Amino acid sequence: MKKVLVLAEVRDGQLRNVSLEALTAAQALAEGGEIVAGVFGVDAATHAVTLGQHGASTVYTANHTALAQYTPDAYVQALTQLIELASPDAVVLGHTAIGRDIAPRVAARLGYGLVSDVTSVEAGPVFVRPIYAGKATQTRKFVDGTTFITIRPNNIAISAADSSKTAVVVPVELEIKDLRTIVKEVVRKTSGKVDLSEAKVVISGGRGVKSAEGFQPLNDLAEVLGAAVGASRGACDADYCDYSMQIGQTGKVVTPDLYIACGISGAIQHLAGMSSSKVIVAINKDPEAPIFQVADYGIVGDLFEVLPLLTAEFKKVLV
Structure with a gap:
């Protein structure tokens, strides 16, 4: 023992x-x-x-x-x-x-x-x-x-x-001394209301969202599902969102029950951060996108058409 x-x-x-x-x-x-x-x-x-x-x-x-x-x-x-x-x-x-x-x-x-x-x-x-x-x-x-x-x-x-x-x-009384670093203020940039690393549902956007405003359909669905919103490095590099949302080898590693990838091609660096998700849903206009190789369910279509439909259907069931 x-x-x-x-x-x-x-x-x-x-x-x-x-x-x-x-x-x-x-x-x-x-x-x-x-x-x-x-x-x-x-x-x-x-x-x-x-x-x-x-x-x-x-x-x-x-x-x-x-x-x-x-x-x-x-x-x-x-x-x-x-x-x-x-x-x-x-x-x-x-x-x-x-x-x-x-x-x-x-x-x-x-x-x-x-x-x-x-x-x-x-x-x-x-x-x-x-x-x-x-x-x-x-x-x-x-x-x-x-x-x-x-x-x-x-x-x-x-x-x-x-x-x-x-x-x-x-x-317990601990002796803390000779500190080289002292935190005076914490300014956080977060991915949303739900902690990305512990979220049970993650909705993630890639370059396919096209702009910062393109994340709005993802946010709408996340609101209904109580999900966190993440992003690929490509979306972060393009200044569509903050790097605090990045999922991948050089970002956060997530293992939600449900991962919805929107407009993400599926580069190996991104897969390293989410491939252990229990259920993966991919939405992409390109039927040959590598993300479909790891997805449990795939939707070939425009995320700006598909996501509003999903949000409406989930609202009928959950709201």
Whole structure:
């Protein structure tokens, strides 16, 4: 039996879904052992109930002002001290911007192993992760020693909450010093109301949208479906939208239940960011577009004609 530490991630006061997915992965890693969680930032203790209901027996909270916003200096110090306090056999984080940044830093500092971008955890435990821009998968296993694992969002189903379970809250005093970076203001450029990396439905536009105004039909459908709106690099390069919306090898990697690609040809760099989506729908005027090779459903047609029809039909069913 093992002890597994999950670093829970909070954004705008809300616990991110990938933190609950990490707790589910931790259950497979612990093999009947203990699962603990850590939360940094202001009002960290408010998330203890949710973390406890999803499997954490103990929640370490650090209400330090230096941890209110993420900075590598502060979080590396905090996580290192938390690991020294908890002495886990494994540490699990989300494969988010924060997880990708902090996990290798702390793993290298402590001499631990690291498997990143894990999409499933199998008996053993064996970790499965995509390689070569999603063209193949790799299985990895650690023989011994403490390990770091980062979990790709939307790939591991969140275990059902058990309201009868509670976690012991342990406030910890961390020493954060010699900071080289201090966040004074956060100015965000986002893809919309729904977090793109955790969205269950993503509607994405490419050069086929033709202009910034061309995203309006995508936004209309997203409003009905409660979806996030993304884009290919081609659309971003053409100044049709902000780079915060970019999906692909050099942008965000998404794994929604439904991905609707509108006016996207399907370059390999874009496919690397969305090919693991559970259901892919492609809309393109070119019947030979590569996107149709990975799509579960394809519509050959003009997105400006097809999307209003889809929006109208979904409104009949959902609104």
